[in-house]
Amino acid sequence: MQTTQLTGHDIAVNDEGFFLNPDEWSEAFVPELASREGIAELTPRHWEVIRFMRKAYEERGGAPSVRALSKESGIPVKELYALFPKGPAKVAARIAGVPKPVGCI
Amino acid sequence: MDTAITKVSIIVSKGSLEGVYPGLIMANGARAEGIEANCFFTFFGLDVINVHRYEHLKVATVGNPGLHMATLIGGLPGVSSLVTRMMEQKMEHSDIPNLGEFLALLSDAGCGMYGCRASCELFGVTREDLIPEVKDIISVGEFYHLAAGGEIIFT
Numbered sequence: 001m002q003t004t005q006l007t008g009h010d011i012a013v014n015d016e017g018f019f020l021n022p023d024e025w026s027e028a029f030v031p032e033l034a035s036r037e038g039i040a041e042l043t044p045r046h047w048e049v050i051r052f053m054r055k056a057y058e059e060r061g062g063a064p065s066v067r068a069l070s071k072e073s074g075i076p077v078k079e080l081y082a083l084f085p086k087g088p089a090k091v092a093a094r095i096a097g098v099p100k101p102v103g104c105i
Numbered sequence: 106m107d108t109a110i111t112k113v114s115i116i117v118s119k120g121s122l123e124g125v126y127p128g129l130i131m132a133n134g135a136r137a138e139g140i141e142a143n144c145f146f147t148f149f150g151l152d153v154i155n156v157h158r159y160e161h162l163k164v165a166t167v168g169n170p171g172l173h174m175a176t177l178i179g180g181l182p183g184v185s186s187l188v189t190r191m192m193e194q195k196m197e198h199s200d201i202p203n204l205g206e207f208l209a210l211l212s213d214a215g216c217g218m219y220g221c222r223a224s225c226e227l228f229g230v231t232r233e234d235l236i237p238e239v240k241d242i243i244s245v246g247e248f249y250h251l252a253a254g255g256e257i258i259f260t
Contacts, residue, residue, distance in 0.1 A: 065137060066133075066136075066137045066214065067133075067202070067210060068200075076213065077210060077213035077214055078213040081136070081213070081214055081215050085139070086139035087136070087137050087138050087139035088137075089137060090137060090138060090139065091139070104130060104134060105130060105133060105134075105200075105201055105202070
């Protein structure tokens with residue numbers, strides 16, 4: 001098990017940096033997590049995606065893949081990739097402190 | 106993570122429905138992982154990006170043991186269309202996008218799509234016959250140049 005320091009807390013993460021315990025997450029970590037993902041400016045649209053991932057996980061126990069994220073949130077795929085060039089669902093899930101999405105499409 | 110894949114080039118050479126989806130799924134999955142992805146459509150795979158053809162791809166019902174169907178039955182007129190329709194319904198049920206939607210998804214996800222020059226010449230296909238999402242018609246040499254530094258997947 002690995003840990004990462006976030007605003008003075010030791011957080012358990014897996015080898016890809018996903019939270020092992022999503023309950024340990026707080027919105028206060030988001031700016032630091034986003035900056036680690038190379039997101040220079042965290043916009044309201046980024047927040048919308050991150051909160052959507054969080055909500056989807058809390059409601060269903062799993063975060064959606066890119067296509068489902070786009071369909072359900074109404075944010076176009078193209079914009080999602082512009083916001084999170086390194087993989088919208090994966091990166092937003094990591095910032096939102098939820099497990100990596102498992103959908104293949 | 107030092108051996109992480111950062112770029113893939115996927116060659117789609119088949120023109121059957123079951124022959125093209127795996128490559129497209131691999132390409133889309135790569136983009137979702139933040140991996141750079143390009144698709145190169147060659148030979149019958151060119152049908153995937155042909156505006157006149159992509160909505161009419163069929164499941165191969167002859168020479169496809171995976172279907173567990175007698176070859177004689179698979180060869181009867183209409184059987185391929187019927188099996189294709191069943192497959193499409195199954196895919197819709199599993200929320201797998203149809204080809205048109207999949208190509209738009211790939212393009213929006215930033216996957217580069219290219220037609221094979223030799224195949225275009227062979228089949229008399231021009232840029233106007235290809236979907237607008239296609240970036241270019243390129244030669245094998247240009248493909249290797251594009252693929253440099255990444256993995257190549259042949260399907």
